[in-house]
Amino acid sequence: DGGITQSPKYLFRKEGQNVTLSCEQNLNHDAMYWYRQDPGQGLRLIYYSQIVNDFQKGDIAEGYSVSREKKESFPLTVTSAQKNPTAFYLCASSSISKGTEAFFGQGTRLTVV
Amino acid sequence: EDQVTQSPEALRLQEGESSSLNCSYTVSGLRGLFWYRQDPGKGPEFLFTLYSAGEEKEKERLKATLTKKESFLHITAPKPEDSATYLCAPLETDKLIFGTGTRLQVFP
Numbered sequence: 399d400g401g402i403t404q405s406p407k408y409l410f411r412k413e414g415q416n417v418t419l420s421c422e423q424n425l426n427h428d429a430m431y432w433y434r435q436d437p438g439q440g441l442r443l444i445y446y447s448q449i450v451n452d453f454q455k456g457d458i459a460e461g462y463s464v465s466r467e468k469k470e471s472f473p474l475t476v477t478s479a480q481k482n483p484t485a486f487y488l489c490a491s492s493s494i495s496k497g498t499e500a501f502f503g504q505g506t507r508l509t510v511v
Numbered sequence: 512e513d514q515v516t517q518s519p520e521a522l523r524l525q526e527g528e529s530s531s532l533n534c535s536y537t538v539s540g541l542r543g544l545f546w547y548r549q550d551p552g553k554g555p556e557f558l559f560t561l562y563s564a565g566e567e568k569e570k571e572r573l574k575a576t577l578t579k580k581e582s583f584l585h586i587t588a589p590k591p592e593d594s595a596t597y598l599c600a601p602l603e604t605d606k607l608i609f610g611t612g613t614r615l616q617v618f619p
Contacts, residue, residue, distance in 0.1 A: 438614070443607075486552075488555070492607065497542045499560050502554035502556075505552070
């Protein structure tokens with residue numbers, strides 16, 4: 399089945415450690431996005447990418463990094479520089495050229511312990 | 512700066528009590544506007560796409576409309592299973608930004 403897969407579903411991190419969240423899609427979409435969602439809040443854009451080997455900062459990029467080495471994959475690294483990383487992270491993909499809707503993964507809940 | 516505002520933040524309705532949710536936005540290069548539904552702990556689920564002012568889309572008890580600066584999601588005779596957070600997202604030239612959402616609760 400075509401879709402977008404995030405892993406893991408739950409992730410625990412010790413303070414001071416970097417952690418990488420996986421996002422893979424087999425929809426042949428050119429655009430991919432990472433969002434952060436805090437309890438009771440909307441989605442805030444962290445990074446987005448329209449093509450391989452290129453990405454742009456969103457509204458809250460500080461403390462995060464991404465790569466886009468393959469069209470299908472857009473991993474997000476939460477670095478130790480992110481002061482408040484505990485949140486729900488959502489990845490999405492869409493066809494920018496068609497301007498159609500974005501499809502979302504089921505999210506990764508990151509908790510700093 | 513691009514802004515997306517949804518109102519109200521929270522809405523409590525009795526089953527069968529119709530209402531509307533608002534999404535107002537200031538973005539450049541608008542290519543379309545999406546509505547999503549999100550259940551707790553899950554990723555957003557796509558509902559509608561609107562591309563031009565005056566456009567309307569319907570699905571069961573939901574109807575979405577679009578003007579140049581805002582969009583409405585009308586809920587007619589809601590049921591408890593319509594309880595969720597509803598998110599709007601204007602698509603800019605190259606990025607997708609979201610509003611803060613409206614948390615809808617429908618009581619029997």
